[in-house]
Amino acid sequence: MSGSVSAWFADILLRLANRMVPPERGEWSRAMRAESAYLPESVRVRWALGCLVAAIKLRFTPMPTETPRISRWVMFIEAVGAFVPLAVGWWEVTFGGSGVVRLTSKNIHYYVDYPGGTYLLTMQILAAVVALVGPIGLFLGLRYVFFGRGLANRVFGWVLVGGMWTYAFFGTIAGYLFGPDEWKFLWDQMLAFNLLPAAVVLHLMYLGKPAAPTPGDARLTPA
Amino acid sequence: MPRVRRSSGQTLNLLRSLMDEPRKWHHGYELTKATGLLSGTLYPMLMRLSDRGFLEHKWLPSKEAGRPPRHVYRLTSQGAAHAREEFVLAEEVGTSAAGTVSRA
Numbered sequence: 198m199s200g201s202v203s204a205w206f207a208d209i210l211l212r213l214a215n216r217m218v219p220p221e222r223g224e225w226s227r228a229m230r231a232e233s234a235y236l237p238e239s240v241r242v243r244w245a246l247g248c249l250v251a252a253i254k255l256r257f258t259p260m261p262t263e264t265p266r267i268s269r270w271v272m273f274i275e276a277v278g279a280f281v282p283l284a285v286g287w288w289e290v291t292f293g294g295s296g297v298v299r300l301t302s303k304n305i306h307y308y309v310d311y312p313g314g315t316y317l318l319t320m321q322i323l324a325a326v327v328a329l330v331g332p333i334g335l336f337l338g339l340r341y342v343f344f345g346r347g348l349a350n351r352v353f354g355w356v357l358v359g360g361m362w363t364y365a366f367f368g369t370i371a372g373y374l375f376g377p378d379e380w381k382f383l384w385d386q387m388l389a390f391n392l393l394p395a396a397v398v399l400h401l402m403y404l405g406k407p408a409a410p411t412p413g414d415a416r417l418t419p420a
Numbered sequence: 421m422p423r424v425r426r427s428s429g430q431t432l433n434l435l436r437s438l439m440d441e442p443r444k445w446h447h448g449y450e451l452t453k454a455t456g457l458l459s460g461t462l463y464p465m466l467m468r469l470s471d472r473g474f475l476e477h478k479w480l481p482s483k484e485a486g487r488p489p490r491h492v493y494r495l496t497s498q499g500a501a502h503a504r505e506e507f508v509l510a511e512e513v514g515t516s517a518a519g520t521v522s523r524a
Contacts, residue, residue: 225467228477228491229459232448235490243458244449250460255467 203242207233210245214252217270222255269342272404276338279397283331283390290324297325313377320368327364330357330394337401347404354402358395365391430457432510434465435503438475438495445480445492466493474499 211230218226229248236244256270291297295304300318308314334357340346348354365387372380437454438446446454452462469475476496479489495503 222467224491225463228448229463231488231490232459234487235447236449244452247459247461248463250458251463254460254464 203238207241207245210242210249214245214248217249217252217256219255225255226252269345272338272400273342275397275400276335276342279394280331280335280338283328283394284335285331286390287325287328287331290321290328297322311377313375313380316371316375316380317377320372323364323368327360328390330361330398333357334394334398334401338397341401341404347406348398348401349405351402351405354398354405357398361391361395361398430455430461431465431469432506433457434462434469435495435499435506438493439500439503442495442500445478445494447480447490447492451493469495469499472502474502 211233215226215230226248229244229251233241233244233248289296292299305318308318311317337348369382369387372382433455434451434457437451440454448459448462448466451457451466452459455462457465466475466477470477470493474496475493476499477491477493480492481489
């Protein structure tokens with residue numbers, strides 16, 4: 198690697214490290230970066246990689262657990278983890294091979310004739326609506342990541358959460374009453390596709406409340 | 421009985437380097453060369469020592485034009501006492517500073 202390229206690459210790594218370090222450790226981040234100006238060219242990239250490792254350690258070690266007002270990087274992980282599976286599920290029940298948009302009178306009859314099929318069909322059609330929380334939540338989560346805006350519209354937030362809870366609650370009861378004989382309540386799916394996304398929507402609503410930002414938010418908020 | 425937290429071999433190495441010239445201000449690159457630690461290990465250790473009041477640090481203006489001030493470090497008197505205590509403990513268990521001791 199030529200000198201100018203390695204210097205450029207080291208600088209990129211150091212800038213990245215600087216962005217990742219929690220604000221209360223900003224002085225140390227500046228120290229690592231300043232020190233790099235005194236290093237021989239040959240060790241600068243390795244030094245910068247070490248600084249990036251240190252920044253990652255610092256970012257994850259003191260993860261704040263006492264406040265739900267988190268940094269945007271944490272929300273990125275939260276939003277992707279909670280909403281991507283639901284968004285994929287929404288796409289599947291809507292546009293997938295047996296998705297709602299592909300329903301014809303023929304396969305509707307097939308559903309209806311099957312014991313408990315009406316229940317399954319109804320749940321799928323409702324899921325195509327309720328699981329819209331997936332793409333919407335992903336959008337809202339990424340909006341927080343990039344622009345620092347939580348979900349300020351509380352009515353909309355409660356519609357999203359209420360829709361999911363209602364679907365889960367009545368869907369479960371209806372499953373026992375009208376579902377197919379082999380119908381089972383699946384806790385893991387309930388957690389992944391309902392409770393977790395609903396919790397993150399509530400979190401985004403909390404973040405949408407006006408409040409003094411954390412130092413982490415302040416650091417990441419565009420001027 | 422409370423668990424006694426012992427310094428790691430890497431921390432002992434760092435303490436030893438800092439104790440070689442306890443009143444001198446050391447900079448990060450010098451410490452990486454003296455201890456063989458990488459920057460990704462060294463700086464979190466320096467931060468921990470500083471958090472515990474064992475290390476003082478300051479910005480030293482550069483003598484060369486165009487270079488930023490440099491962050492430099494030295495042990496506090498409390499840090500020096502801690503280092504001596506750790507060296508004694510390490511010797512008691514027959515472990516050199518370069519060896520591994522139960523992780524702090």
